[in-house]
Amino acid sequence: MIKIANLSFSYNKETPVLTGIKLEFDRRSTAIIGQNGAGKTTFVKLLKGLLKADEGEILIHDHNVNRKTAAQLARTIGLVFQNPNDQIFKRTVLDEVMFGPLNIKMDKQTAKEKAIEALKMVELDGKLEMNPHDLSLSEKKLLCIASVVAMETDIIIFDEPTIAQDHGGKEKIRQIIQALKDKNKLVMTIIHDMDFVAENFERTIVFTEGKVLLDGDTRYVFSQKELLETACVEAPGITKLAERLGFKDTVITVEEFINLKQTCSPPR
Amino acid sequence: MKSISLYEEGTSFVHDVDPITKLWYIPFAILIPIILPLFTVSFLLIGLSLALLLAAKVIRKTIPVFGFVFLILITVVLIQGMFKPENETVLFQIGPLTMYKEGLLFALTITLRVINIIGAFMILVLTTKPSDLVEALVRKGMSPRIGYVVVSVFQIIPEMMATMSTITDAQRARGMETEGKLLVRIKAFLPLLGPVVLGSLINTKERAMALEVRGFNSQAPKTFLYEEKTYQFSKILQMGMLLLTVAAVVWRIFL
Numbered sequence: 001m002i003k004i005a006n007l008s009f010s011y012n013k014e015t016p017v018l019t020g021i022k023l024e025f026d027r028r029s030t031a032i033i034g035q036n037g038a039g040k041t042t043f044v045k046l047l048k049g050l051l052k053a054d055e056g057e058i059l060i061h062d063h064n065v066n067r068k069t070a071a072q073l074a075r076t077i078g079l080v081f082q083n084p085n086d087q088i089f090k091r092t093v094l095d096e097v098m099f100g101p102l103n104i105k106m107d108k109q110t111a112k113e114k115a116i117e118a119l120k121m122v123e124l125d126g127k128l129e130m131n132p133h134d135l136s137l138s139e140k141k142l143l144c145i146a147s148v149v150a151m152e153t154d155i156i157i158f159d160e161p162t163i164a165q166d167h168g169g170k171e172k173i174r175q176i177i178q179a180l181k182d183k184n185k186l187v188m189t190i191i192h193d194m195d196f197v198a199e200n201f202e203r204t205i206v207f208t209e210g211k212v213l214l215d216g217d218t219r220y221v222f223s224q225k226e227l228l229e230t231a232c233v234e235a236p237g238i239t240k241l242a243e244r245l246g247f248k249d250t251v252i253t254v255e256e257f258i259n260l261k262q263t264c265s266p267p268r
Numbered sequence: 269m270k271s272i273s274l275y276e277e278g279t280s281f282v283h284d285v286d287p288i289t290k291l292w293y294i295p296f297a298i299l300i301p302i303i304l305p306l307f308t309v310s311f312l313l314i315g316l317s318l319a320l321l322l323a324a325k326v327i328r329k330t331i332p333v334f335g336f337v338f339l340i341l342i343t344v345v346l347i348q349g350m351f352k353p354e355n356e357t358v359l360f361q362i363g364p365l366t367m368y369k370e371g372l373l374f375a376l377t378i379t380l381r382v383i384n385i386i387g388a389f390m391i392l393v394l395t396t397k398p399s400d401l402v403e404a405l406v407r408k409g410m411s412p413r414i415g416y417v418v419v420s421v422f423q424i425i426p427e428m429m430a431t432m433s434t435i436t437d438a439q440r441a442r443g444m445e446t447e448g449k450l451l452v453r454i455k456a457f458l459p460l461l462g463p464v465v466l467g468s469l470i471n472t473k474e475r476a477m478a479l480e481v482r483g484f485n486s487q488a489p490k491t492f493l494y495e496e497k498t499y500q501f502s503k504i505l506q507m508g509m510l511l512l513t514v515a516a517v518v519w520r521i522f523l
Contacts, residue, residue: 050440069445071440071444074440078442081438081441085470086435089460103442151443
């Protein structure tokens with residue numbers, strides 16, 4: 001779906017931000033993790049065409065991203081920004097969600113239908129005429145998700161979706177991600193919430209200092225304790241607990257932990 | 269985030285001089301050529317400013333500023349040289365264009381004064397941190413509120429530029445075309461102003477509250493975050509500039 005070869009980028013010549021990135025993405029939901037400044041956001045901005053690579057190429061559905069503007073790529077790849085206030089600029093919730101679909105030349109009626117459908121998904125369909133700036137931060141974040149979901153892109157990237165979300169908000173985002181996965185879309189996220197990664201993403205890529213340190217199934221990645229430490233990333237709390245209790249297998253969810261606890265007692 | 273300050277970090281003696289003395293140098297460099305309107309005096313002061321900029325190793329950073337100013341000064345030279353009402357003595361002719369001595373001398377006076385002013389300001393701007401300058405002025409009695417306003421401009425403008433860039437990216441990500449023809453860019457730019465202005469207003473409100481909870485309006489005497497920047501020859505330099513200015517006035521009046 002996405003092929004990246006030898007990708008390098010720097011904002012100024014002295015400090016490379018990304019060096020020699022080589023990756024391929026299929027439809028598996030993917031989390032990109034790593035400490036601040038590791039190059040995660042720069043990487044997704046390159047995927048989205050918001051930045052142009054210094055070296056290497058990115059192919060999405062065999063089209064070279066370097067030859068397209070971000071606006072042209074909007075039909076294929078959606079990006080939900082971390083700070084909702086950077087994204088919201090229409091006067092009503094409905095207009096905000098319709099903005100993207102109208103930009104990619106959906107007709108008005110379809111755009112409205114898609115917008116309402118996306119707003120139902122995030123449970124904001126009761127606030128269509130409300131000014132987006134009157135929503136809570138958590139709702140604004142959901143609105144931004146809806147405004148990208150409504151564009152029906154094949155690929156959706158979330159930048160820190162769980163920030164400012166309480167348990168209910170996280171649950172809603174979990175359901176949205178699942179719904180998108182069910183529609184066979186590639187869902188990617190940049191995230192620091194490792195519990196959320198473990199429970200919702202099949203593949204995890206660890207970035208450090210502009211390079212890919214680890215890439216694989218989420219369970220495999222969280223089993224690489226020493227490499228994770230190199231990248232200043234911690235495994236989920238439940239993984240660390242299971243390890244401390246002496247479980248041999250890497251446990252990444254609470255359910256797995258309970259199942260294992262019921263079937264066998266950890267060695268003392 | 270890009271800084272809008274032109275300050276260039278350095279270790280020269282010009283950097284070591286305290287901000288107030290550098291501030292004194294500006295009226296000194298401006299007033300002396302006005303009091304003594306001789307080309308020699310202007311050249312001397314320009315030479316002094318350029319020498320100080322060279323010593324501070326910041327002369328390269330003045331090139332774009334002087335380049336821009338020269339563009340304007342060329343028009344002054346041409347207009348004054350050709351069209352000043354007092355023009356009488358023809359200096360040279362190029363085709364139908366005649367250059368006059370009176371106009372050129374007047375343009376040269378303006379040019380030297382402008383270069384002199386720019387040079388003096390450049391010494392202050394390129395070798396003094398804005399925060400050091402403001403803190404020095406607050407120590408001298410300027411209101412901390414005005415000080416904060418000045419310093420915050422240096423923070424807020426780059427912040428607004430960064431916000432503008434992020435908002436533009438967010439809209440490009442949703443299919444708004446911002447690249448290409450001028451009309452496309454203007455069409456894309458106007459809707460972005462709303463979130464930028466609104467965001468700035470929200471930030472201002474939050475910034476005001478953050479300042480207030482940290483005692484910004486407290487009437488108690490304030491302590492300063494940084495140590496006062498002092499230079500051992502400050503007083504000598506300041507008195508020297510004052511005496512030279514007085515001497516120039518005396519020279520002009522009595523001699």
